[in-house]
Structure formats: C-alpha cells, structure tokens
Amino acid sequence: MIKHSISLTPNQHGLWFVVNRGRIWVNAARQIPQGMLSALTLSAEPEQICRLGELAGQDAYLLVNHDHIADENDWVSPRDLLSEGEQIFYLAARAVQVALFLQTHRFCGQCGSAMSLVSWELAALCNKCGHRCYPRIAPCVLVGIIKDKQILLARSSRHRKGFFSILAGFVESAETLEQAAAREVKEEVGVEITNLRYVGSQPWPFPHSLMAGFIADYAGGDIVCQPQEIEEAHWFDLASLPEVPPRQTLSGQIIHQLQQIAGK
Structure with missing residues (x-):
C-alpha cells in the first residue's frame, strides 16, 4: 500500500x-x-x-x-x-x-508489488522493479461554434431536458487538440468547422480531465446527432439562450464570450 x-x-x-x-x-x-x-x-x-x-x-x-x-x-x-x-x-x-x-496506484501495474510515494515529486514508485507512475490527466476539448449571431448547442443523453451546452469530447491517442475538436464536432453533430481559436483551459476532476476550450466558425453541413450520445442539437440566437452552464465553468465562459462578440 x-x-x-x-x-x-x-x-x-x-x-x-x-x-x-x-x-x-x-x-x-x-x-x-x-x-x-x-x-x-x-x-x-x-x-x-x-x-x-x-x-x-x-x-x-x-x-x-x-x-x-x-x-x-x-x-x-x-x-x-x-x-x-x-x-x-x-x-x-x-x-x-x-x-x-x-x-x-497502491500496487505496481507491472509486477504487483506495493508502491511508495516519491518524496520530491508527485509520483508513485515501485521499489522492486522501478516502475514509476504519475497522476493521469485526460485532455478534453470544448468547442463553441458560431454562425452569424447564433451558437450551436447540444444536449447529451446524460443531461436533463432543457439544459444545453457546447460540444465536448476526449482527445484520442496521437491526436492534436485541433484535430480532436474537428473530429468530435463532425462525429457528434455532423457539421464542419473552420477558424479554430483557443480560449483557455480548466481542470475538471470528473475524474481527471483537463478541458481545453475553443471557438470555431461554422463551415458547412446539416445537424445530424450522433446516436446514443447527443439527444438534440440546435442553433440558438446568442441573445436568447436556453439553460446553459454557469459562468464559473469553461463552457459557460466561452458562451459568455461569444455573447459579448455578438453584441458588438
């Protein structure tokens, strides 16, 4: 242990x-x-x-x-x-x-021996085989997509009716954040994006994600929701939105930033 x-x-x-x-x-x-x-x-x-x-x-x-x-x-x-x-x-x-x-990480995944914490960094070390582990971080992309003064919002099967947010998905192996953003949008709602711009990041401990937020422009395609993942998705006027994530969250900050841009 x-x-x-x-x-x-x-x-x-x-x-x-x-x-x-x-x-x-x-x-x-x-x-x-x-x-x-x-x-x-x-x-x-x-x-x-x-x-x-x-x-x-x-x-x-x-x-x-x-x-x-x-x-x-x-x-x-x-x-x-x-x-x-x-x-x-x-x-x-x-x-x-x-x-x-x-x-x-109480036990080594390589040889099964008990692990101990390294004193000079946050890592677990097996003193028997030398295997060292660090806390896992799973990168996830968030994408706010705009078309004129509208934003594309979706509701996943995990969320209650009436609550919408921007699109999100995990980065896959050997994939850049930009590639993940384009792929996730295409898979989840069937549309193409362009002019991807980085906004910011936020740790999200559910259980160990790091979210990277982007804004993108709509490039084409009709909304086609991914089965078992997206219940519904629509274009909403930025001046009249449904229930969305609070401002303290990165998704809420992206939505608010797009509202400010649309209001100028």
Whole structure:
C-alpha cells in the first residue's frame, strides 16, 4: 500500500481538503476547514496525506479518509466549490484527482508489488522493479461554434431536458487538440468547422480531465446527432439562450464570450 508522502504534527496549521470517494468534507459554514490538524473532527486517521500547494500563504493539504460517510450533507463535489473562487476550486480539483491516483496506484501495474510515494515529486514508485507512475490527466476539448449571431448547442443523453451546452469530447491517442475538436464536432453533430481559436483551459476532476476550450466558425453541413450520445442539437440566437452552464465553468465562459462578440 502507498505510504504517506509526509507526516504532520497535531499542531500543524493548514487548509484541509479531506477526500472520501471523490467527495470533499466541508465545515458547518460550508467551507473548507482550516486551522490546526488536531481541530478536525475526523472519526478515523487519514490513510494518506499530501501537500497540494498553498492559498494566501497558507499550506493546503490532502487528507484521504476512507471512513463511512455518516452525513452526506457534510460532503460536496469540487464543482460545488466553484462559487468559492477559482483557487479553492483548483485545489479541490487537485485534491480529488490526487486521492484517486493514490487509490488506484497502491500496487505496481507491472509486477504487483506495493508502491511508495516519491518524496520530491508527485509520483508513485515501485521499489522492486522501478516502475514509476504519475497522476493521469485526460485532455478534453470544448468547442463553441458560431454562425452569424447564433451558437450551436447540444444536449447529451446524460443531461436533463432543457439544459444545453457546447460540444465536448476526449482527445484520442496521437491526436492534436485541433484535430480532436474537428473530429468530435463532425462525429457528434455532423457539421464542419473552420477558424479554430483557443480560449483557455480548466481542470475538471470528473475524474481527471483537463478541458481545453475553443471557438470555431461554422463551415458547412446539416445537424445530424450522433446516436446514443447527443439527444438534440440546435442553433440558438446568442441573445436568447436556453439553460446553459454557469459562468464559473469553461463552457459557460466561452458562451459568455461569444455573447459579448455578438453584441458588438
């Protein structure tokens, strides 16, 4: 089993991201707890501890806890923390992703021996065969497609009726981000795009994605939804949109940016 990367004293001060099965523990004020480690009311000792970074000069730590969750209301997903600010969300995303890495790399995938954490970087090392593993990151592209003052939005089979977003898909092996964007759009809705422009990126810990956002112009083709993937897709006026992702998400930021462009 993976050993602790660090050990802390009960008087250690920090910002504490306690993770259990992809959920993060929050205090009575619905915030990430901070202060002394001894002040945390955990019913069991954390199985792994890692330093995540810092916020406002305060060290942030991951505590992996596998105890039974007595009250689900005390636990939130990283997405629930988007409203707390970008830096809190990024640390929460990192905490959940690192916890998953620790859970899935307790033993070597090459020889089956126990793994240990490397002290100078975030990696798991097999001391028997030397196999080294790093946290997995799965790149994903988001594409906001515009035609005049309209945007192409789709609803996947996983989303409730009335909720639409821009198109998204995972990058395949030996594929560039640009190639993935064009392929995913063609596969999911059957249209061609051109003039692809990079907007930005955002980590998305569900469970370990990194989203790269683009804007593209419509180049041709009729909407044909991919079976089992896209329930419906339409062109919407940017001045009159259905329910879309919030502004804190990268997809919401792309939609808002296109609205600003259309309004000029």
